[in-house]
Each structure stands twice: as C-alpha cells, then as structure tokens.
Amino acid sequence: MGALYRRTQFSGLMVSGLTALMVTLWWVGCDSPATLLLCALVLLVGGLLISLTIEVHPGFLRWYFGPRVWRRQLSLSEIDQVSVIGRSEDGRWPIHLGRSGWVYQVSGHYAVELRLHCGKIIRLGTDNPYEVVNAIRQHQQCLS
Numbered sequence: 001m002g003a004l005y006r007r008t009q010f011s012g013l014m015v016s017g018l019t020a021l022m023v024t025l026w027w028v029g030c031d032s033p034a035t036l037l038l039c040a041l042v043l044l045v046g047g048l049l050i051s052l053t054i055e056v057h058p059g060f061l062r063w064y065f066g067p068r069v070w071r072r073q074l075s076l077s078e079i080d081q082v083s084v085i086g087r088s089e090d091g092r093w094p095i096h097l098g099r100s101g102w103v104y105q106v107s108g109h110y111a112v113e114l115r116l117h118c119g120k121i122i123r124l125g126t127d128n129p130y131e132v133v134n135a136i137r138q139h140q141q142c143l144s
Contacts, residue, residue: 005056005135009127011049011106018046052106054124056135058142061114063104063124072104074114074122081115082136084129098123112136 025039048066055062061079064071086109105111105125112132114122126132 003055003057003062004139005131006053007126007128007131008051008053009106009108009125010051013107015050018043018050021046049106052104052125054112054126054132056132056139058139061136065104065106070104074116076136076140078116078118079114079136079140080117081113082133082140083113083115084133085111085113085123 021039021042048069050066053064056076059077060073060075062071062073100113101121101123103111103123103125105123108125108127110127110129111123111125112129114124116122124132
C-alpha cells in the first residue's frame with residue numbers, strides 16, 4: 001500500500017545558492033580542473049539535499065532527501081511521543097546531530113519531534129508539522 005501522508009519540501013536557500021554558484025561559474029569562466037571538480041561536487045551534494053520528503057505509511061514513517069538519498073524508516077510502534085516544536089536551536093545543516101538528537105531538515109521554522117521508546121529523539125523539519133503529527137497519531141491508534 002502507498003503512503004497515507006506524503007509531503008516533499010524544497011529548500012529555497014539551496015536552490016538560490018546553487019543557481020548563484022552556477023551563474024558565477026559561467027560568468028567567471030572556470031578553467032581550473034580542481035575548481036571545476038570542487039564545483040561539481042558542491043552541485044552534486046546540493047542537488048541530493050535539495051528536498052526532504054516525509055511519508056506516513058500503515059505501520060511506519062519514512063523520510064529521505066532528494067531522489068531517495070539518505071533514506072530512513074521507523075516503525076510507528078517505536079514512537080513514544082510526537083509533537084510540534086520550533087527549530088530555531090537546530091541550526092541550518094540538512095542532516096546533523098543536534099543537542100537533543102538527530103535533525104533532518106531543508107527549511108522552515110518547525111519540526112516534528114519524535115521521542116522513541118528507547119530514549120532517542122529525532123526531529124524532522126517540515127512546513128506542515130500538524131499534518132505530520134496528526135497522520136502519525138491516527139495511524140498509531142490503528143496499531144493499538
């Protein structure tokens with residue numbers, strides 16, 4: 001069965017930054033192989049982290065960047081608590097270990113905080129946090 005909730009959020013900052021980099025390279029006329037290689041690497045990594053998709057399926061939650069890069073999946077039964085939080089303290093890196101636990105984000109001001117039974121905390125940045133929380137809670141109730 002497909003996803004019961006699915007949302008892909010794009011990073012406007014990443015799109016703007018990559019566009020500015022490409023225009024700058026075209027304007028300057030990069031000739032050095034080392035510079036071209038570095039720019040290609042930046043474009044590749046940026047392209048892979050340009051969006052974050054969150055999916056709620058019957059029984060599990062999945063999230064991934066770009067074309068299913070850095071994909072993670074979690075059983076809904078592993079989640080003890082789910083809530084909406086502001087993510088001002090989480091920084092701007094797409095994937096990183098924050099003060100409270102792992103953070104996955106591309107943009108926005110809110111995150112869904114997942115507190116797992118094992119004590120781990122995972123935060124998923126989203127522009128629709130209440131929809132994600134409601135979808136998770138609804139499907140957790142179906143499992144009970």
